Amino acid sequence: MRMFMVLPLVLTLAAPAAQALSLDAKAIARFDISYAKCETQYPEMKGHRDEAYLSLWRVQADEKNRAQLDKLRKGTTYQAEKARILKSPKEAAAAASRPLSGQCQALWSETQKVAKTKQ
Numbered sequence: 001m002r003m004f005m006v007l008p009l010v011l012t013l014a015a016p017a018a019q020a021l022s023l024d025a026k027a028i029a030r031f032d033i034s035y036a037k038c039e040t041q042y043p044e045m046k047g048h049r050d051e052a053y054l055s056l057w058r059v060q061a062d063e064k065n066r067a068q069l070d071k072l073r074k075g076t077t078y079q080a081e082k083a084r085i086l087k088s089p090k091e092a093a094a095a096a097s098r099p100l101s102g103q104c105q106a107l108w109s110e111t112q113k114v115a116k117t118k119q
Contacts, residue, residue, distance in 0.1 A: 032049060034103075
């Protein structure tokens with residue numbers, strides 16, 4: 001299956017506002033890897049990974065939600081998925097051929113929009 005990094009990101013952008021926060025370790029590992037690529041292209045995104053992920057679910061980036069993400073990232077499922085993705089040259093090549101720039105811009109725009117509505 002070629003749903004690698006950015007596809008989950010695109011799918012979650014279409015999530016309805018009432019959707020509950022999804023804490024799937026594998027999906028978050030894929031999101032984190034793709035977000036790191038966005039950070040290299042767009043320095044203003046650096047350090048806002050949690051806000052970006054939580055904004056996709058219209059969830060506030062408070063201490064409780066950040067703690068849940070931190071706990072999940074320390075888990076074996078997350079670590080195994082991240083290692084699997086980073087070791088797979090076929091998936092890395094497929095991701096490199098995708099138009100990541102537009103997806104990064106869309107994510108950052110959504111993150112900013114949600115941040116404004118929470119203030």
